[in-house]
Amino acid sequence: MSARQVLENQDADDSLFEALDALLDRLADPKSKRSQLWSDAQNLINQIQHPERKGLPNSQIAYSPEELAAAKAAGKYTTSDGYIFDVKDIEKDEGDAYVASHLGHSHWIPKADLSQEERAAAEAYCKEQDLTAKKPAEQAGREGERSAQTGKSQALYESLPGAKRIPLEQLPYNLAYVVDYRDGQFIIPHQDHYHNLALAWFDQGLYQAPVGYSLEDLFATVKYYIEHPAERPSSNDGWGRDSQHGQGRMEEPKEDSQANQAPAEEGEKEADKVEEDNYDKEQEALAQAYGLTLKDFQTRLTTLALRYGVSLESISYQAESKTISLQNSQQEIKTINLLSMEEVS
Structure with missing residues (x-):
């Protein structure tokens, strides 16, 4: 159904028809600026097809694969979990990278x-909001203030030598896949983008070491695997070494490294395809049961898996109450409303 037909079915205001006509004229003009054209088109799409997004900041939206493709074609930075970069999402300037909320x-x-x-x-934007990364001399002059602000966890991590103290399978929050540490942040690659976990969150009680271990054990183990990348584990969900990290711009992965391997038997190919099709159908059915698009459903699950340090396979579903359940690193059963993303028990 075309955008005009959607507007006609909604008995939309004349101003939306006028905005649509103006947008079509700009699309036909080769001199139009791609990025601004995309922004204006996306705003119009939100008004026409996604009224539920009204009033939401960009950081609270999971965009569809079609929207991500359009944004990427316009030169925008996107990620596979439904994010399109907007400067207003920036929380911190880390010198060679930005931390943005989503x-x-x-x-x-x-x-x-x-x-x-x-x-x-x-x-x-960062200059206007005073988020610009501090110069080395200025940073050194504020070392005492910085130490007080970042708290004990950062000081503890930076004082420890790397050591294997916790088994890989017991590392929470996807910390087994950390590839770097920057100014109080663990950097964790996921598919075509990066997540970060601030050590300050341990000081705030939002994250803890696994049961039976101390924060010293946890940080020493994470540091060991940062320093020994060949020993990092594989992932079925695109974390760490199984992401596009280290392949140049993560959104432009290199050609499949398996291209020169012997082809799989036809029976194996068919079995893999059936398994993949069944998984996709199950995911689509679950998303519909929760009243979400597949992309939004999977984005919310990934967010919770990262927040609680669990695998996606360990999550159980209660679609009738719009909740999911999982067991956190303290062996506590948590029930979360998937729509509000808040714990209900």
Whole structure:
């Protein structure tokens, strides 16, 4: 159904028809600025097809695959969990990257992955909001203040040597897949983007070491695997070494490294395809049961898996009450409303 037909079915205001006509005229003009054209088109799409987004900031929206593709074509930075970069989402300037909020978690966005236009806009916004990264001399002069602000966890991590103290399978919050540490932040690659976990969250009681271990054990183990990347584990969900990390711009992965391997037997291919089709159908059915799009459903699950340090496979579903259940690292059963993303028990 075309946008005009949607407007006609909604008995929309004349101003929306006029905005649509103006947008179509700009689309036909080769001199139109791609990024601004996309922004205006997306705003119109939100008004026509997504009234539920009214009043929501960009950081609280999970965009559809079609919207992500359109944004990427316009030169925008996007991630596979439904995020499209907006300078207003920036929480911190880390020098060579920005920390941006998205649906209850944060993304670590390398500045080199942004377009020239996005970088210029981000620099201007950070300067306006006093978020610009401090120069080395200025940073050194504030060392005492910085130490007081970041708390004990950062000081503890930076004082420890790396050591394997906790088994990999017991590391919570996807910390087994950390690839770097930057100014109080663990950097965790996921598919085509990065998440970050602030050590300050341990000081705030939002995160804890697994039962039977101390924070010293946890931080020493994470540091060991940062320093020994060959020993990091594999992931079925695109974390760490199974993401696109280290392949240049993460949104442009290199060619499949398996291209030169012997082809799989036809029976194996067919079995894999059936299994994949069944999984997709199950996910689509669950998303519908919760009243969500598949993309939004999977984004919310990924956010909760990161927040509680569990695998997606360990989550159980109660669609009738719009909740999911999981067991956190303290062996506590948590029930979360998938629509509000808040614990109900």
